[in-house]
Amino acid sequence: MSTDARTGPAPSPTGPLSTIDYNERIPNNVDLAADRRLQRALEGWQPKFLDWWKRLGPSLPTKDVYLRTAIAVGRDGWAHFAHVPMEEYRWGIFLADRNPDRTIPFGKHKGEPAWQEVPGEYRAELQRLIVVQGDTEPASVEQQRILGNTAPSLYDLRNLFQVNVEEGRHLWAMVYLLHAYFGREGREEAEQLLKRNSGDEDSPRILGAFNEETTDWLQFFMFTYFTDRDGKYQLGTLKESGFDPLARTCEFMLKEEAHHMFVGTTGVQRVVERTAELIKEHGTDDIWQYGGIPLTVIQKYLNFQYSVSMDLFGSEQSTNAGNYYSSGLKGRWQENRRKDDHELLTSERLMNVVEDGQIVEKSVPLLSALNLDLRDEYVADCANGVRRWNQALEDAGLDERLFLPHEGFHRAVGVYSGHYVSPEGEVVDEATWEAREGDWLPSDEDRRAVAALMVPEYEVGKFAGWIAAPQAGINEQPVEFDYVHLAEEALA
Ligand SMILES: [Fe+2]
Numbered sequence: 001m002s003t004d005a006r007t008g009p010a011p012s013p014t015g016p017l018s019t020i021d022y023n024e025r026i027p028n029n030v031d032l033a034a035d036r037r038l039q040r041a042l043e044g045w046q047p048k049f050l051d052w053w054k055r056l057g058p059s060l061p062t063k064d065v066y067l068r069t070a071i072a073v074g075r076d077g078w079a080h081f082a083h084v085p086m087e088e089y090r091w092g093i094f095l096a097d098r099n100p101d102r103t104i105p106f107g108k109h110k111g112e113p114a115w116q117e118v119p120g121e122y123r124a125e126l127q128r129l130i131v132v133q134g135d136t137e138p139a140s141v142e143q144q145r146i147l148g149n150t151a152p153s154l155y156d157l158r159n160l161f162q163v164n165v166e167e168g169r170h171l172w173a174m175v176y177l178l179h180a181y182f183g184r185e186g187r188e189e190a191e192q193l194l195k196r197n198s199g200d201e202d203s204p205r206i207l208g209a210f211n212e213e214t215t216d217w218l219q220f221f222m223f224t225y226f227t228d229r230d231g232k233y234q235l236g237t238l239k240e241s242g243f244d245p246l247a248r249t250c251e252f253m254l255k256e257e258a259h260h261m262f263v264g265t266t267g268v269q270r271v272v273e274r275t276a277e278l279i280k281e282h283g284t285d286d287i288w289q290y291g292g293i294p295l296t297v298i299q300k301y302l303n304f305q306y307s308v309s310m311d312l313f314g315s316e317q318s319t320n321a322g323n324y325y326s327s328g329l330k331g332r333w334q335e336n337r338r339k340d341d342h343e344l345l346t347s348e349r350l351m352n353v354v355e356d357g358q359i360v361e362k363s364v365p366l367l368s369a370l371n372l373d374l375r376d377e378y379v380a381d382c383a384n385g386v387r388r389w390n391q392a393l394e395d396a397g398l399d400e401r402l403f404l405p406h407e408g409f410h411r412a413v414g415v416y417s418g419h420y421v422s423p424e425g426e427v428v429d430e431a432t433w434e435a436r437e438g439d440w441l442p443s444d445e446d447r448r449a450v451a452a453l454m455v456p457e458y459e460v461g462k463f464a465g466w467i468a469a470p471q472a473g474i475n476e477q478p479v480e481f482d483y484v485h486l487a488e489e490a491l492a
C-alpha cells in the first residue's frame, strides 16, 4: 500500500485494535473498527461536530423526536423509526454496497475498473468536489436553526428535524471521505466544514444560496423543494464518479434526499391548498386579513428560491465541469441512460446568451456546457411540482396558476448575470427592473407579513391557519401523532 499519507487507500490498522467498540458510537458499514487511525481521527472530530450541533443546530429545546435512522443500505428496510432525543441521533457512515465489477462509465478512463483509491493526478479536484458538497450540508442546518420556534404543527416540526439530522449525516458522509482518503489536508478541510458558517461575514459558506437566511416556513418549503433538489442533481453526478467510495456514498445519500424534497413538494402544496380555500371562502385574492398567504406572494417566494438555486449550477459554460467529466470524476445525470459515446469530444448543443438586449441561441461544445446539461434536467424536474401545485388550484376551481420564471430571471451567475430579465423572459433595463422588482421578488413587507403568520402550533394533530393538513402521517402513523415531545422549557 501507499506510504504517502496524502494519497492511496484508507489507512490500515497499525496497532492493537482499540478496545472501544466504535461501532456502538458511530454506526457504519465501512468496518471502522478495523482501521484504528481512521477511527481515532473520526473520534477526534465527533465532539466538534456535536458542539457545532449544539451551537448552530435546531434551537428549539425538545425531549425527543420521531426520527428515522439509517440502519442498513439494502433495498428493503434501511430505516428505523423511533422517538429519540435529537442530540443522541446515531449519525452514521453508510455507503451503498460495492459492485466489484463496476467500471468508470464516462470520460477518458471509460471502461477501466472504478477507482478504490484516489488517483494522485486528480486528488486536488476530487477533494474540492467533496468539500463543496460537504459545505452545503451543515449550511442548511444553520439556515434553518430557528424555524422550530414557529412550526405550523408537530408533524412539520418533525419533518424539519428529520431533514436537519440527515443533513448532519451527509456532513459525516463527506467528512468520512476526507478523513479516509485525503490524509492531513482532508482532516483540515473537515475542520473547516465546521468553522465556515452560513451568513458569517468573515467565513461564509462556499455557495451563495447557502448564505441566505431561511426566514420562515414558506421559504423552508421552497428551499427543500428547489435547493435540496439542486443537491439531488449534484449527488446524481457524483454518484457516477469513477472514485467508487464517493459514488457509493452519494448513492445512499440520495435515498435520504428524497424525503427532503417530499417535505418541499407537499409543504408548498399544502400552503397552496389552504390559500385556494381562503380565496374561495372570501371571494378575494387578498387573504392576508384571513390569515392566509396570497398566491402572488407564494409566486414571489418561488421566483426567489428557484433563481438562487439555478445559480448553484454555476456558469453554463465551464472548463472545470468539462475537465471533471473527461477525468471521470463527475458524470452527467443518469449517465448510463444517455445514448451517446460518453466522451462528448465532438458533441455540440445549443445554449442561450444575451446579445444586444436579446436572448439568442448559439451552438457550443457539449463538453463545455455540462453545468447547463445538468441544470436543464433540474428545470424539467422542478416543473413537475409546479404542475402538481397547479392541479390543486384547478381542483379548487381557481383560474390562477403558478409558474417557473424564465431561466434568466434574477441570476447572479452565468450568461444572464449583469442583465435584467423578467419572469416571462423579457430583457428589461435597470429602471424597469427597479420599478417591478417588488412584483417579482418578496419585498421586506411580504416577508414581514408572512413572518407574522408564523405562530407555533404544538398541539397534537393541529395545524396553523395558513397551511392545510397533510394527507397522511409519517411511517404510517396518523397525522394526529405526538411526533415531537418538547422540552418543558419550550412549553413554558
Ligand atoms: Fe444533504
Ligand SMILES: [Fe+2]
Binding pocket: 167, 228, 231, 257, 260
Ligand atoms: Fe437535503
